[in-house]
Amino acid sequence: xxxxxxxxxxxxxxxxxxxxxxxxxxxxxxxxxxxxxxxxxxxxxxxxxxxxxxxxxxxxxxxxxxxxxxxxxxxxxxxxxxxxxxxxxxxxxxxxxxxxxxxxxxxxxxxxxxxxxxxxxxxxxxxxxxxxxxxxxxxxxxxxxxxxxxxxx
Numbered sequence: 406x407x408x409x410x411x412x413x414x415x416x417x418x419x420x421x422x423x424x425x426x427x428x429x430x431x432x433x434x435x436x437x438x439x440x441x442x443x444x445x446x447x448x449x450x451x452x453x454x455x456x457x458x459x460x461x462x463x464x465x466x467x468x469x470x471x472x473x474x475x476x477x478x479x480x481x482x483x484x485x486x487x488x489x490x491x492x493x494x495x496x497x498x499x500x501x502x503x504x505x506x507x508x509x510x511x512x513x514x515x516x517x518x519x520x521x522x523x524x525x526x527x528x529x530x531x532x533x534x535x536x537x538x539x540x541x542x543x544x545x546x547x548x549x550x551x552x553x554x555x556x557x558x
Contacts, residue, residue: 434486434501434553444552446476447483451531452547459537466536468548472504473529480524482556488549489539497542501553507531520556 451471459465468487474480483504491497505516507530516533524530 434499436488436496436499438486438551438553441552441555443476443478443480443555443557446474446478447480447552447555448473448475449550449552452550454547463537464539466539468534468536468550469507469531470550471529471531472524474524474526476557477526478557479526480555480557481520482554483519483552484554485534486551486553487534487536488551489543490546490549491542492544497544498540500536502534504532505534507533 449470449472451469453469455467455469457465457467472483485502485504487498487500487502488496489498489500504519506519506522506524508515508517508522514533516535519530522530
């Protein structure tokens, strides 16, 4: 009886962890989509990638970086298009994601929407994008990140 209860609790924990990192339904932005006019004021730097395994046996890919606001408006939302390429420089995977700001790093990295931590003019923030699955055709190089929508005031 105790073992069965432990198994049920373990399955529940695994389900919560998998769903917590699950992506909401996203729209696919065409590769030829124009950048948001404010995108030039949001340079992205310090990119770093990492991978980990989840308890369900899958692989999670993380893309961390820093975004600065060099414009004159406070940014309250950023949508990016992330293009993973093949070795032939063709697009292998096209994901559109809301950029998430890193809220804390200890005891684990936790993220929040930009709307919860707006980026003021002259300020910057570290971000993390989480991909539960990346195509096997990906060449392993850093993906292309395009700012396709900005909410600012």
